[in-house]
Amino acid sequence: MMNCMGFSETIFLFFLALVIFGPKKLPEIARQVGKALNEFRRASNEFKAQIESEISQLEMENRQQILPPSTPPTGTVAAEPVTLEPASPQLSLESSPEAGSPEHPAMVKAPNA
Numbered sequence: 308m309m310n311c312m313g314f315s316e317t318i319f320l321f322f323l324a325l326v327i328f329g330p331k332k333l334p335e336i337a338r339q340v341g342k343a344l345n346e347f348r349r350a351s352n353e354f355k356a357q358i359e360s361e362i363s364q365l366e367m368e369n370r371q372q373i374l375p376p377s378t379p380p381t382g383t384v385a386a387e388p389v390t391l392e393p394a395s396p397q398l399s400l401e402s403s404p405e406a407g408s409p410e411h412p413a414m415v416k417a418p419n420a
Contacts (some may be wrong), residue, residue: 324336
């Protein structure tokens with residue numbers, strides 16, 4: 308509704324308020340409106356600060372609920388993680404000497420039909 312109020316609309320509203328309320332009452336009304344806006348801004352900032360403090364408190368509680376990793380019980384063998392290294396690029400199955408040999412089960416050549 309009041310997305311873009313220009314200068315002329317503002318002047319018109321000022322003169323309308325001046326005619327309705329009079330020159331003596333207008334500064335008092337402006338002060339009251341200013342105080343109300345200031346109070347609203349203060350309450351809004353206070354509410355925002357309270358919400359942020361509650362969120363930070365919940366985050367702290369959430370961090371405390373996460374348990375550190377447990378140590379394995381005594382007398383047991385812990386499994387170590389296995390890391391696989393990538394194959395070297397120089398070696399390929401075609402260039403290896405045993406690639407065509409029957410001893411290598413993965414590379415047994417099928418007879419030509």
